[in-house]
Amino acid sequence: MPDAEKAFARARQLIAEHYVDAAIDPGTLYTGAVEGMLARLGPPTTYPINELMAPRELAELLHGTGGTIVGVGVMIEQVAGVLVIREVIAGGPAAAAGLQRGDRILEIDGVKIKGKPMVEIVDQIRGPAGTAIDVFVQRDTDEWHEKLVRQTVAIQNVESKLIGDKVGYLRLRGFAETTPAEFDAAVAALQTQGAEALVLDLRACPGGVLDAAIKVTGSLLRDGQVIVTTTGRDEPGKTAAAKGDGRWKDLPLAALIGPETASGAEILADALATHKRATLIGAPTFGKGTIESIHELGNGWAIKLSTGRFVGAGGEPLPGRGVKPHLPVPLVADAPLDPVDAVPSEADAALAVAKTWLEDQAK
Template sequence: MLNTAKRLILPLITASALIALPSFADEASGSKDPLNGQLPLQELRNFTEIFERIRTSYVEEIDDTTLLQYAIDGMLTSLDPHSAYLQPEDFSDLQENTTGKFGGLGIEVGQQDGLILVVTPIDETPAQKAGIKAGDLIVSLDGEAVMGMSLNDAVERMRGEPGTDITLEVRRKNEKELLTFTLTRAEIKVASVRTEKMNGDIGYVRITQFQENTGGELAQAIEDWQSQGKLNGVILDLRNNPGGVLDAAVEVVDSFISQGLIVYTKGRNPNAELSYSATQHTPAGSIPTVVLINGGSASASEIVAGALQDHQRAVIVGTQSFGKGSVQSVLPITEDRAVKLTTARYFTPNGRSIQAQGIRPDIWVEQSEVKSSEQRFYKEADLPGHLSNPTDAEEVTEGSEKAPEIVSELLKRDFQLYEAHTLLRGVSILSPRPES
């Protein structure tokens, strides 16, 4: 089975907040309720005692700085899966995420049967230029087998300083032998928004993650399509989109609705309570819209899907989303260290919390491959001596069938997208037409 596709970066949803720190109690003894602003002295004594025992008795010597970092890590990771202590490398990764730049190969990857599956190579990157193709299975990295290696470990090995080399062994369908590629890492700038104009005048927008410029790129794509002529619908593909910048998600929703609440957050600290509403700038207007989601759609993706669903502005198609309904605030501690802390939950316009629930699609469609039937059906026009059609300008002769409309390669290999496209074609066919 294909696991959730993952970019070679770690997106998260961010919002600013100030956290009130509890004050130390000047008490001689006894424990106090931590909610009243005083720290329990007995637990502090226990901590210092355990700290000293580790320093003096652990099988290997550990310096005090490392032990304190471990303590901070444990304190944060015990809260929830998304709170963490960001040391210099992690903090740098976070900054790379919001700008969409990193050093690597330029491939979107997942995991399949213990191997690393290439979901898609990013255009104009070392992987794409070398000939890596979607569907390739990476067998080894620099001679080390990936079988048994976690997806995160494989991702970290493929990332690196621009200019350094890495050798990949790849298993490709219909190839008897493994293929070997030596790639030179480069600075990769991830395109947050990818677009394609499909047949039937339907625009396809793939958002891979929410970056600072995502909203503007989406609005520009819609405006460009409209300036070129008729636009019958928009497919917004948020599958395997793990989230990103909250403001970008708000801007995306704002492109489809002109009024009303988009999302709001609730937390213990007043500074964590925010709300976002639509503006009058709505490039998509009332254009019929379908949003594609799956189990890899998380966080900011769910904000978009939930808001458009609550406003009945789009039909949500696919499978149930991930269910991450919490907000993480990045609180800098020093110039290169920070705390990523869960400070609030977000809610859709109708007050739904999707934490551990996810967005359920309006139309449930599992992913599969689009296959056409090979069966041949005979028609009246194939029968010898058939009557001609008096209303047809050109008589259909034997074996001369009108060619069906060309379907893009994207639709041929993506059943969920095919269904979304078919839905919008139906809407455009049934929409009122101007009188001739």
């Protein structure tokens, strides 16, 4: 639009003078304008990359990148308007109370929640550490009230399990500041159980803290091997490489990837493929390629803004093309993964291929 800045001011004036509802809040219009500006940055994507964040969303993001949340320790979803516990976080209040995956929460503090927006439900469950919440729970035909005291709960970003006599399975949910230590502890535990090879599941990993992704990747590579090169608008490229002994560099490895594998998870997958460190199995990754940073606006709100790009270990940018698997296996986008205690399932074709491939290499 020609003279867009003047046209914006004119549109704002026309709305103020002629819009049928004289009581419209100017703050609502300016909020929408900021959202519109951010939506215009870069090509359209399935998921928002540059976005406006309300104080609650900002606090949740900061807690997540730190590896903790304040709540009762459940991951939830809505099924036909009913709130269902998808996962219980080990060490949290819900786990201590004996709540289980599949339990239904019908009321919170005496208020029915069926059909309520998820954001409202999350706000009801979250709260200051040390405060109590009463949930009315249904499991099969049993119903009861459970009083839970909110506390700081460590987010489990790495899950693991032995899925064969000598094959360990690791699922990465995201990269927080605590993820490298979680990853090392999980691999060490699998080795103690007898694992001599690993399947690394990145299919539902959206990325996270860049430094954490680099540390995890470095633990699987040899000293000096390139991991990623990052650039800013007016900054020269900065290359990150593996440092130290690469404590897991000799373990045979297969990695599962798919359309939900993004950002830091793509950096990891690309580096493993470039250095012939792992066989990639599944479908092409998301193809994000940008680095975001948080900029506060001075009123409790903030914007998440792309301030850099990254180039994979092979020297090629990842946006649009993503990382391609060595062994393609069709995957359905947004398909939920099985809980770790149900892994491996007969329906998980990609994991079956990875397990078979690793077992064949050991013969």
